[in-house]
Amino acid sequence: MRLRIAGFGVVAVAAWFLPYQLGPYGIHVMDIAIVFALLAIGLGLAMGLGGQINLAQVAFFGVSAYAVAILTTGAGFGFWTSAVLAVLATVLVGLFVGTPALRMQSHYLGIVTLGLALAFTNWVTNSTLTGGADGISGIPVPPLFGIDLSNEYLYYYFELIVFGLALGFAGFIAYTGLGRRMRAMRDDSLAAGAVGAPVPILRMAAFVLASLYGGLAGVLYAGLIRYVAPETFSIANMFLLLAMVIIGGRQSILGCVVGAIALSLVREVLVDFSVYAQLGFGAVVVLMVVFAPTGLAGIPSRLYKVVRRRKATAERTALGPFAPAPAAEHGPGSSLEISGISKHFRGLKALTGVSMSVSPGEIRGVVGPNGSGKTTLFNIVSGIYSVSSGSASVDGRVVTGRRPHQLSRLGLARTFQNLRLFDRMTVRDNILVALDRSSMVAVWRYVLWPIGVLREERELRARADELLARYGLTDFAGAAPGSLPYGIQRRLEIARAMASGPTLLLLDEPAAGLNGQEVGQLSEIVRSIRDSGVTVVLIEHNMGLVMSLCDRVTVLAGGGVIADGTPAEVAVRPEVIEAYLGDSMNTAEIAAEVGSEVAR
Numbered sequence: 001m002r003l004r005i006a007g008f009g010v011v012a013v014a015a016w017f018l019p020y021q022l023g024p025y026g027i028h029v030m031d032i033a034i035v036f037a038l039l040a041i042g043l044g045l046a047m048g049l050g051g052q053i054n055l056a057q058v059a060f061f062g063v064s065a066y067a068v069a070i071l072t073t074g075a076g077f078g079f080w081t082s083a084v085l086a087v088l089a090t091v092l093v094g095l096f097v098g099t100p101a102l103r104m105q106s107h108y109l110g111i112v113t114l115g116l117a118l119a120f121t122n123w124v125t126n127s128t129l130t131g132g133a134d135g136i137s138g139i140p141v142p143p144l145f146g147i148d149l150s151n152e153y154l155y156y157y158f159e160l161i162v163f164g165l166a167l168g169f170a171g172f173i174a175y176t177g178l179g180r181r182m183r184a185m186r187d188d189s190l191a192a193g194a195v196g197a198p199v200p201i202l203r204m205a206a207f208v209l210a211s212l213y214g215g216l217a218g219v220l221y222a223g224l225i226r227y228v229a230p231e232t233f234s235i236a237n238m239f240l241l242l243a244m245v246i247i248g249g250r251q252s253i254l255g256c257v258v259g260a261i262a263l264s265l266v267r268e269v270l271v272d273f274s275v276y277a278q279l280g281f282g283a284v285v286v287l288m289v290v291f292a293p294t295g296l297a298g299i300p301s302r303l304y305k306v307v308r309r310r311k312a313t314a315e316r317t318a319l320g321p322f323a324p325a326p327a328a329e330h331g332p333g334s335s336l337e338i339s340g341i342s343k344h345f346r347g348l349k350a351l352t353g354v355s356m357s358v359s360p361g362e363i364r365g366v367v368g369p370n371g372s373g374k375t376t377l378f379n380i381v382s383g384i385y386s387v388s389s390g391s392a393s394v395d396g397r398v399v400t401g402r403r404p405h406q407l408s409r410l411g412l413a414r415t416f417q418n419l420r421l422f423d424r425m426t427v428r429d430n431i432l433v434a435l436d437r438s439s440m441v442a443v444w445r446y447v448l449w450p451i452g453v454l455r456e457e458r459e460l461r462a463r464a465d466e467l468l469a470r471y472g473l474t475d476f477a478g479a480a481p482g483s484l485p486y487g488i489q490r491r492l493e494i495a496r497a498m499a500s501g502p503t504l505l506l507l508d509e510p511a512a513g514l515n516g517q518e519v520g521q522l523s524e525i526v527r528s529i530r531d532s533g534v535t536v537v538l539i540e541h542n543m544g545l546v547m548s549l550c551d552r553v554t555v556l557a558g559g560g561v562i563a564d565g566t567p568a569e570v571a572v573r574p575e576v577i578e579a580y581l582g583d584s585m586n587t588a589e590i591a592a593e594v595g596s597e598v599a600r
Helices: 002-021 024-049 057-073 079-102 106-126 152-174 177-187 189-194 199-225 235-248 253-269 271-291 295-311 374-381 404-409 427-435 440-448 450-470 486-499 516-531 543-549 567-571 574-581 587-599
Strands: 336-345 348-358 363-367 389-394 412-414 504-508 535-539 552-557 560-565
Touching: 002 024, 002 152, 024 057, 024 152, 024 177, 024 199, 024 235, 024 253, 057 079, 057 106, 057 199, 057 235, 079 106, 079 199, 106 235, 152 177, 152 199, 152 253, 152 440, 177 189, 177 199, 177 427, 177 450, 189 199, 189 404, 199 440, 235 253, 235 271, 235 295, 253 271, 253 295, 336 374, 348 363, 348 374, 348 389, 348 560, 363 374, 363 516, 363 543, 374 504, 374 535, 404 412, 412 486, 427 450, 427 486, 440 450, 450 486, 486 504, 486 516, 516 535, 516 543, 543 567, 552 567, 560 567, 560 574, 567 574
Parallel strands: 363 535, 363 552, 412 504, 504 535
Antiparallel strands: 336 348, 336 389, 552 560
């Protein structure tokens, strides 16, 4: 940390004294580079942090610059009044552009945002309000306490101060709760919603942040050039900006800045070979995506991992001991009532009239052959799927029709059949995402009360360390989940689910892929979770675990319930043997096996 702070200090001092080494043209190039660096930070926050493909960043840039030009030259407003209104207008446009992100993702979102950017370029080129192809000139020099900002050297220092504040704010967002939730959404939006992250609001927040930085860049550009024209906000510049972010490293704020400044300088060097330069930028982007997807910023960490892997000898890969959770203080857990739930996927009837009642403090098993609808039932209860008919309620409150993050706040947590961890985040950050129960309404604190955000961050980290220690994960706190053995990843997913403080926990095949010792540990963990005041419902194919652990078992087959009762009662039912255990085992053999499991 000290080395990093020292590095920032050296760069800041170098940037402050840079104008003494540059002529008028050089300082102009640096002024433009800072503008593009701000744009790159905004694009990095949306794409790298939030995972939202945004090809309208140059349109945000243009909206702000044109708003300043129109308000100052046409409406008679002062520069700074126009600047504030321009940034607000750009944020509103950002909300509009971000709306498609609520319904589409991936390349579909990229196509929509690109279309909006093209529409903006077409409008400013043909509208009389914007001066058409000729643009708008005569934008006044920004007044600032008598400082002559028409001098590009002085304007550089003004830009540098604004840029420093903007960079610090972006870093503050990236490494605290809001940024962590956005990274979780980027890695796996379903899992993020399941642990309480409000994914729809976070998607909009990504575009708002991008538009905010686009707005700041537009204001600075209008004050620097004092003339705006359509060619500045062309699609060619949008793809140049995209190249800056990809080459620098879209998942790193500093990488975005380095990429923006580097390509701004290279573009000036190759100004006489613009066509070849664009081909070169495109080729470099392709090479970076294929061979270095994390960009220049990710190369040091990748080299470090290679060196560390070669030097590693016998790193610890065993889990630490599990410490039982404190005894229940607020009741035995929540009840779950499922009434006549059906789910149809067009012609496929995945569930038909499923009903089940789970008492508070119970460990309920849900078993059945593959394709019987077990995971579909969990997906409905946890808000991932809508229901065709019927309802589910937790403690008397209907939960069907609610979003996953809303259900998480009502005390429902789940794990997934196929691991859904946030692989590009550390183990500790996986836990922190679930621990963070703050409302998005309180996001104003990032601007008006950052001390409160930092204080809450310290408290969350202390609680995360306690939870990591309880689940024997302390040694892996700084590791990426994907680098850990499968059994540790399963333990982490349960720990993450418990970090949200649930009263009802849905476990989807938690023993899948575990060895005998790990299954025994899992049984102890589930009992401890129940004893701490959490009702547990688990889907499982390991019948030995189900028979020894569950209070009652519900059997599904063909999308409906065929049996419900204690493990001993259910296992000897002929229809269960035929549907799930197979007819190779007779009723006497099943009863003997169940008796031995219960005795254990």
